[in-house]
Amino acid sequence: MAFRVTVLSAQDAYLQHKVGLVDAMTLDNSMRILKNVWLVQPVYRALWLEQAASIAPEFATVIDAAVRDVPLAKASDQVARFQANLANVISTASYNLPN
Numbered sequence: 001m002a003f004r005v006t007v008l009s010a011q012d013a014y015l016q017h018k019v020g021l022v023d024a025m026t027l028d029n030s031m032r033i034l035k036n037v038w039l040v041q042p043v044y045r046a047l048w049l050e051q052a053a054s055i056a057p058e059f060a061t062v063i064d065a066a067v068r069d070v071p072l073a074k075a076s077d078q079v080a081r082f083q084a085n086l087a088n089v090i091s092t093a094s095y096n097l098p099n
Contacts, residue, residue, distance in 0.1 A: 014059055031066065
């Protein structure tokens with residue numbers, strides 16, 4: 001669900017930029033998140049293949065181009081990476097965390 005929300009948010013920024021309601025930075029930020037956080041992961045590319053038909057063709061073309069332009073990352077264990085980052089934050093925190 002979060003992936004679809006990100007796609008629709010990027011589409012919104014794309015459309016608003018197209019008619020001059022947002023600047024290039026706003027569009028760039030939305031597209032960078034989509035490309036560099038989501039579309040680099042194999043699982044989200046597979047989800048894109050499932051969802052592409054439900055997105056307006058004009059913006060689907062934009063995403064398809066992004067998929068072609070962004071290198072695919074190796075699949076990673078995001079839960080393990082998050083747990084390691086969380087442990088690091090907790091171990092270096094200068095305050096007491098609630099139980």
